[in-house]
Structures are given as C-alpha cells and as structure tokens.
Amino acid sequence: MQFNEIIENLKQGQSGVVDFKIKNNPVILAAASLDKAKVNDISFLDNNSPLNLRNLLEISKASALLLPANDNYIVEMTKKIQVDWILLKEPKIAFAETLEFLYPSNIESEGIHKSAVIGTNVKISPGVSIGANVYIGDNTEIGAGTVVHAGVVVYKNVSIGAKNLIHANSVIHSGSTLGDECVINANAVIGGEGFGFVPTSNGWKKMPQVGIVILKNKVEVGSGSTIDRPSVGETIIGEDTKIDNLVQIGHGVTTGKSCAMAAQVGIAGGAQIGDGVILAGQVGVSNRVKIGDRVIASSKTGIVSNVEAGKVVSGFPALPNKLWLRCSANFKKLPEIAKAVRQLDRRNSR
C-alpha cells in the first residue's frame, strides 16, 4: 500500500486528518513502533507521549509517521524531517486504522469441520464457521458470520449472536447468551457455576446456580478469563465492555457499557459496576459493592465499599487516588516518623 492510499483511507476514518506531507510517497509494507521501525514501515507518536518516545522521532527508520497535530513541538519538527507524515487529532486511532488496512483479518467461513460434533435442534445461521473437534450442545443457536475455533465446547441451550469470534478451547455453559460481535478468547469459560456454598453443621451445602450469563454486543473476554452464572437471575456484562486475560467475574455481577478490566482483576459476586469503569491489573472488588460510572481504579486496588461516579481510587482498602499517593509517600518514611515520635516522647517525658 502506498502512503497516499493510507491518507485516503484515514480520511474515511475517525482519526481526524489535519495535515500531511507527501514527498517520497513510500510503499508501506508494515507497521512498527518508532524504535523497531525499518525502511518501508509506518509508525506513530501518540498525543502527550513522554520524552523518551518523542526523542525516537529523529532516529526512527520509519518511512512514514502518524503524528499528533495538537503539539507545537511536533508541528515544528515536521518542517525538518525528511520522511512523509500525517498530522492527526488522534494518531493512535489512526495507527489502529492503518493496521486494519495493512493487515486485513480475512476471516472467511470455512463451514463446519467434519470432526465437529453438533447436537440436536441446533440452529446454525449462514456463514458460520465451526472448527475441528468443536462440540455444540442441543438447542443452541449460532448467528450469522460467527467463527467458532477448534476445540470449543458450547453446552446446551446457548444463544450466540452474529459475527462473534470464539477462540480455541473456550467453554460456554448452558443458558449463556452472547450478543453480536463479541470476542471470546482461548480457554475462557463463560457461565460456569457461581461459587455458592452455605455452611452447615455437616459441611458445605451447595447453593444451586441456575441463573445465566448474558454478554451484550461487542463484549470481549480475554484468554483464560471466567464469568460465572448466579444462583438465580443473571450475570450481565454490558455492551462494549472489554475484559483482559485471567479475569474472574463472580456470580450475579453486572457491568455497564464500555468498561475495561485489565488482567487478573477479580470481581466478587453481586458487585454492580457502572458505565465506563476502568479497573487496572489485579484490582479486586468485594461482594455486592456498587461502583459508579467512569470510576477508575489503579492497579492492585482493593475496592471493599461503594465508590461514587467519577472517582479515581487506589490502594487497599481503596482511598481517593491523591490521598493514597500522599499516604504511600509517607508510608516509606514510617521508620523516620516512628523515630521522631520516640525522641519527642522521650524529651517530653523528662
């Protein structure tokens, strides 16, 4: 693809082309980060990039650059650099779109592999691809254009919408409902039984888990992540919510739209999470906690009580982020503080 074609493509997209220079109009063969780029690669610098990345601009071997338009330093630099460039409102979105042009994901339906085992009364829409050694349980429905990779197991009575991508060896339990355009990554488990046991004098009594899991449209679930069904009712993951690898979502959790949960997050049963909530890696959320819209929790935060919309929280138990930063800064001075207190005490008790 030549550089001018990329410009034309980006103009159709969401990244906001502001200006560009076509001088060499190089053939673009690949995309790469600034430090790894070679001749005929395209690379990008995001808005507000740190200095160590900005400094790479002058030494990068990339043949074309996607650059932030709202950055005077960069705009000045474009006057000097030899390679072709595009100034954009959203250079990261431009890079994502460019990757789509350069590396189209040609998901062609391969039909139903002869080794797949399909139950009775299964409804498979046109254009569905079902890989080798897949098992689909009775009464399950799979919408148009969905791709089910090798080794996937879908239990009975599951409803899977259109254009889903279900990766190898993942498991979807009975009663689960997936919307359209979801991605289930490899070895994820959707709709396993919630962890519900009642103590009795005779050991644990199991609380039957007869509820279901619902994934709305455009939900993505990372490799090895697990989303449990509840005893009654539903576990619901809201539209466009993205879940990274090895995340645990307990029974009866509900999340709003467009949340992001990074790897190894754990959300205990019944937690209610608003729209646009971002939980960084290894965050934990306790049973039945309510988290308002647009809350952000930094890595390893433990949220044990409700959090109001818009708050940024950190630490365990979670504190407002700015307070936590100050507390942490003082935590590392604790030996000095303790020593000062001992000295004051001694002096005062004379």
Place this chain on the structure above:
Amino acid sequence: MQFNEIIENLKQGQSGVVDFKIKNNPVILAAASLDKAKVNDISFLDNNSPLNLRNLLEISKASALLLPANDNYIVEMTKKIQVDWILLKEPKIAFAETLEFLYPSNIESEGIHKSAVIGTNVKISPGVSIGANVYIGDNTEIGAGTVVHAGVVVYKNVSIGAKNLIHANSVIHSGSTLGDECVINANAVIGGEGFGFVPTSNGWKKMPQVGIVILKNKVEVGSGSTIDRPSVGETIIGEDTKIDNLVQIGHGVTTGKSCAMAAQVGIAGGAQIGDGVILAGQVGVSNRVKIGDRVIASSKTGIVSNVEAGKVVSGFPALPNKLWLRCSANFKKLPEIAKAVRQLDRRNSR
C-alpha cells in the same frame, strides 16, 4: 410445584421449618432474588440481612417467601403481608433446597460418545457418561455415575471415583486420584507439574515432579484453577473443600476438610492448611506456611508465616484482623500524622 409441596419438601431437609402460612397456595414456577422476583416466584431473606434487603420485603412481587424465624421484626411483618411464607431456622439452606426441587439437575448418563478416544486397560463403571472428543489415557479408572463433559483430557493412570462431574476441556494429569462426588469445573488443571527449578551456574535445573495430586470426596475445583503435583509425595485437598475459579494450589500443599478458597487465591508449595479454613479472594499464602483450623483471611491478605487456629487475619504481611483495621484507619491519616510530627519537632527544637 405448588407452595404446599415446597413446604412438605423442606420439612424433609436441613433448614428447620418453624412456621408457615398457606393462604393462596400459589403455583411456584421459579426462584428469584427479592428485587427481581415476579408473580409465581419464590424468594428468601437470609438471617441478619442488611436493611436494604429487608426493605425489599414490602415491595417484592414474589408470591412466596422463605424468611428467618429468629427475627422479631420479620415475625411481626408476617402478620401483615399478603403472600404466603415459611419461617425457617436457616432460610438460605431452605432456598438452596428449593432450587434443587424447582430445577432438578437431570444428569442422565449418555454413555460414551463415539468421538471419545479411550486408551487401553481403562475401567469404566456402569452409568458413566463420556462426552464428545474426550481423551482417556491408559490404565485409568472411572467410577459409577461420573460425568465427563466434552473435550476433557485425562492422562494415564488416573483414578476417578463415583459421581464426579468433570466439566469441559479440563485436564487431569497422570497419577491423580479423585474421590467421589467431586466437581472439576471447565478448563481446570489437576496434577500439572509443580514449579520446581534449582539454580545452577548453567541456568535452571528442573526438579522432576513425580508426586501426585489427591482430591478427597466432595472437593470442588473452579474454572481455570490449577492444582500442581509435587516432586515427591502428594498434594492433598481435604474432603468437602471448595475451590473457586483461577486459584493456584502449589506442589505439596495439603488442606484439611471443608475449606473454602475464593477466586484467585494462590497457595505456594508445601503450605499446610487446617480444617475449615476460609481464604477470601486474591489471598496469597507463602511456601511451607502452616495455617491452623478455622482460620479466616480476608481478601488480598498475604500470609507469610504460620497462623494459629481460629485467627482472623488481614493485610500484607498478615496481621490480626482487628489490628489491621486500626492500622488501615491510621494509614489514611499518615499525611496528617507526618505533618503533626514535623510541627512538634520544629517546636521542640526551638
């Protein structure tokens, strides 16, 4: 099922029926939480429920209620409410039993699917169900009534007892021994090799892991959880111990009876855990630590040294829970404390 039938069934169970009112004797079609219940649903309120749940009683649309007998406020309320109810010593157990009546899990043996691959010298008892694309290694035994779902891989020389439920795509390694009535959830791994490497001048030297994993009766293992075998000897999970999703149990760990380990708990090699221990989500336990009977660790606790029986611990490194609560309360005052110390210091050094 009609309401009076549920009463009769509960009388046979463990929940302790104290009193009831049959007036409408509704048909009960489903079970639901108080806030989600519709007409013809049954719902429950547990002992010592918080106010926000208790307040739902008056507005719930449920047609029948399971209520705590030991609660004067509730007993008074039963005189006023229109719907039928049962007063119970253990309403949560009653709800679990009611779910069993309403949603019987009809696990019927489906025999051995023709796509399953069974090794040589495998002993399969009557009533065993083996799903599609399962692999069973040589010399393995499977007890009566056990269900092995699609895609499961059982290596050689495994002993599986009666009435186990082994969910899709889980893996059981050579030498593992499962008792009766265990549940292995999807994508769990039982008996993988422990993480044992000895540093040498030439890199890591692998310590062979030739031990085995033993799960006693009624053990449940969550989706994606991993239980490793040791270099020599056994990793043992005690009877009735319940393990949630994405839990790691290291090589050579032993646990007692009726423990509960919530999601994402990690227990390092050689730890010895007593009976009735409860570890909340994301708890970590260090190598070879001994934890006494009935210890409770709250979420994210890091247990790095032995804990005596009956203790409740929190934080990292673990402290007695009450102490930790007070320390945490003061942690968030650290900026003030540090400021006060600086001021005192200044004043005193004048």
Place this chain on the structure above:
Amino acid sequence: MQFNEIIENLKQGQSGVVDFKIKNNPVILAAASLDKAKVNDISFLDNNSPLNLRNLLEISKASALLLPANDNYIVEMTKKIQVDWILLKEPKIAFAETLEFLYPSNIESEGIHKSAVIGTNVKISPGVSIGANVYIGDNTEIGAGTVVHAGVVVYKNVSIGAKNLIHANSVIHSGSTLGDECVINANAVIGGEGFGFVPTSNGWKKMPQVGIVILKNKVEVGSGSTIDRPSVGETIIGEDTKIDNLVQIGHGVTTGKSCAMAAQVGIAGGAQIGDGVILAGQVGVSNRVKIGDRVIASSKTGIVSNVEAGKVVSGFPALPNKLWLRCSANFKKLPEIAKAVRQLDRRNSR
C-alpha cells in the same frame, strides 16, 4: 536401583560428590522427603536447611541420604548414622538427578493419532507425537521429538522447535514461534491478542494485534498462563525463563534469560525485564517498566517504576526490601504512633 549405582550416576552429574559411605548398599525403590520416607527410599537435606528439617535426619526412615558436604554438623553426624549417605556440594541438584534416574520419563513417540486434524502444508519432523483430537493449522512446523498432547490447538503459521512438550488443551496462536525444549503446560495460551483498545467518543476502538510471540529455547509456561502478542513487533520470553501457573504476560513484554515468575504474576504491556529476574507469587509489573538484571521481587510486590539491576524490592508501590520490612514493622504500630502523636500534641498545645 542399588545405592552404589546412584553414586556412579551422580558422579557423572553436576552435584559435586565429595564423600560417601556404602555399607548396606540398599536397593532404592523411591525418593521421598525426610519425614515421609520409608525403608528403601532415598531422601535429601539441602544446604542451609532450617533446624526443623535437620532434626528429621535422626528419625527419618530413609535407607539412603543425600547430604550437604559444607556443613560441619552434618559431616559429624554422618559418622554416627547407620544408613548409607553421600556428601555433596549441591544435594538438591543431586536429588533432582536421582529423581531422573529413578523415574525416567519415557516419552516415546506415539506417532500421529488418527483423530488429530492436521491442516495443509504442515511440516512434521521425525519422532513427533501428536495426541488425540489435536488440531494443527495450515503452514505450521513442528520440530523433531516434540510431543503434542491431546486436545491441543495450534493455529496457522506457527513454528515449533524440537523436543517441546505441549500439554493437553493448551492453545498456540498464529505466528507464534517456539524454540527447542520448551514446555507448555495444560490450558496455557500462547499468542492470544493483546489487550489494546483506544477510547473514542463512540466506545472502544480495537488496536489490531498483528505482532507475534517468541519463546526462546527451554522456556517453560505453567498451566493456564497466558502470553499475549502485541499490536506490532514481538513479545519475547528469553531462553531458560520459567513461568509458573496462571501468569499473565502482556503484549510486547520482553524478558531476558533464566528468569523465574511464580504463580499469578502479572506483567503489563511493554515491560522490559532483564536476565535472571525472579518475581514471586502475585507480583504485578506496570506498563513499560524496565527491570534490571537479577532483580528479585517478593510476593505481592507491585512494580510501578523502573528498578535497577540487582535490587531486591517488596511492597506496593515497590520499595527496597529492607526499607519495606522496616516500614511494615512500623505499619503495625500505627495505632500507637498515632496515639503518641495526639498526646504530644495535646501536651504541647497547653
């Protein structure tokens, strides 16, 4: 195997035989820990073992012992004990080697199981074993002596070297490259798409993940662990690096040689990790952080900024280990410290 044969075998190995006593020359049938050993077992005591293990020497029922040569107390004791022994520079390595003699892992090629599904243009070298219900995608290569267990899914265009051991139901995505002598444990996922989404006014925009994962020689990946591919470029795991269970390695991470990452470690995207780095259980590493060679992080550490080579760090956010130990010791005195400060304040404000 008789005891004298073990001595002869160990002399060929890396453990440094210093002295030995052959008196009974017992038949050795098995290996065990000191406390569990029975007659005809061999056991060992490592260098610098704690007292509770040393005390087991006198009561162990083992028929032969591997003991540290650099320990005067032990050397004295060898003069008194009845059983045969070997003094070694590295008794733990000797034990590892002895396990190899006693329990040889006879991995014999079983050829390609007839239920395996092999794509087009797949190159399979001699001596490769492919288990039941395996799927191998088009254009993939598998080197000599590699064993692929039942249920594994390998996507298209994967390169797998020689003598790899790939356990059941693991998944290897397109473009991944494995060196020689790697071990992929059950249900691990290599090369899943990185978690890359760009916020837009219209929800999340996916950053295509078109990079690849490279595992160098002798890499081991634990059960259920996930290693993601990046948007562009490579995620690289260095030679001889060992990864435990349920570990998450984000997109674009690079690690050096001979690192060890314990269970449930999470490494966020773009982190750069040196040689010989050891991360204990549940450690988290933030985006793009650089960790120098031979850094050690104790359990649950959260590394949010660069760490210089050779440092030992602990806590969250990570501090030098010794400082953190002192801060933690003072954390549990916070209630007293706060009280002392209040009293001083009161006295001073009189």
